[in-house]
Amino acid sequence: MKLWRRRERDARAKEGAAPAAETVTRLLGRCQICEREQKLTTTEPHLLVLHGYKRPGWGEVVGSCFGVGAQPYEVAFDRLVEYLPVLHNHGAMLQKLIGRLSQKIESLKGFDFPSDEYSERYKLEMDLEATNNQLWHLGKDIARVENRISNWKPSRIRSFEEIAADVRAKKESSAAERYAARSAKEEKIAATKAKQADLAARRHAIVESFRSQFIELAQRGDVVSAHKLYNEMMKKKYSFFNSYPRELGIDSVLEQLGLATPSAYGGYNYRRYV
Numbered sequence: 416m417k418l419w420r421r422r423e424r425d426a427r428a429k430e431g432a433a434p435a436a437e438t439v440t441r442l443l444g445r446c447q448i449c450e451r452e453q454k455l456t457t458t459e460p461h462l463l464v465l466h467g468y469k470r471p472g473w474g475e476v477v478g479s480c481f482g483v484g485a486q487p488y489e490v491a492f493d494r495l496v497e498y499l500p501v502l503h504n505h506g507a508m509l510q511k512l513i514g515r516l517s518q519k520i521e522s523l524k525g526f527d528f529p530s531d532e533y534s535e536r537y538k539l540e541m542d543l544e545a546t547n548n549q550l551w552h553l554g555k556d557i558a559r560v561e562n563r564i565s566n567w568k569p570s571r572i573r574s575f576e577e578i579a580a581d582v583r584a585k586k587e588s589s590a591a592e593r594y595a596a597r598s599a600k601e602e603k604i605a606a607t608k609a610k611q612a613d614l615a616a617r618r619h620a621i622v623e624s625f626r627s628q629f630i631e632l633a634q635r636g637d638v639v640s641a642h643k644l645y646n647e648m649m650k651k652k653y654s655f656f657n658s659y660p661r662e663l664g665i666d667s668v669l670e671q672l673g674l675a676t677p678s679a680y681g682g683y684n685y686r687r688y689v
């Protein structure tokens with residue numbers, strides 16, 4: 416060991432401080448009282464370090480939290496048990512104050528003196544309202560503390576690293592979820608596109624098939640078969656067959672087979688489906 420290190424260690428020992436650890440495990444624990452995650456002392460038993468306290472029942476930040484110096488909620492609830500009478504005492508104090516304020520307000524009623532009396536009573540009424548409000552919040556806090564005591568279950572104190580890893584894992588899993596959702600959406604769009612393309616290809620194949628059959632029948636002069644085929648084509652339950660004869664693009668062939676007649680306005684009229 417280097418001399419300065421030894422000196423440092425000896426100095427620390429003299430001061431009563433713990434020797435500097437080679438690796439410091441940083442621990443976090445949830446405060447029994449304020450429920451926030453706070454740093455813990457490194458040596459056993461791990462205790463909550465100094466932190467502030469803010470609860471509506473007490474108004475503003477009240478110095479240090481009652482949970483400072485206690486073990487975290489993961490391993491103990493003793494400080495909550497000690498805290499209950501403190502809250503009840505505070506409640507009794509508030510109730511006394513409410514009684515005094517109410518009495519005073521009552522005693523001022525009926526004295527319809529000008530503004531002075533009125534403003535004093537007004538001020539007292541405001542105080543009364545604020546105190547009642549505090550008492551209400553205090554009741555909520557007492558219920559919360561009782562709940563925490565009866566629902567307490569031991570758990571493990573975790574390190575900064577573990578908590579950070581947890582946060583990271585949560586972030587990663589939500590990113591994975593978002594990615595999966597996006598891929599699913601893209602897949603759905605692609606499937607719809609594929610379906611549309613498939614439909615168009617089938618339609619094209621059917622059109623091609625009918626066209627070549629009509630041309631062949633016209634070449635053979637088989638009008639009877641052509642009319643049968645025409646009816647068969649028009650019976651097809653696809654909506655696109657409504658414009659089918661035009662879609663075939665063989666008007667003169669259809670005319671030759673007696674299935675189309677030139678219209679007076681140019682173009683062709685097609686035979687009705689029978």
Ligand SMILES: [Zn+2]
Nearest residue numbers: 446449480482
């Ligand atoms: Zn606290």
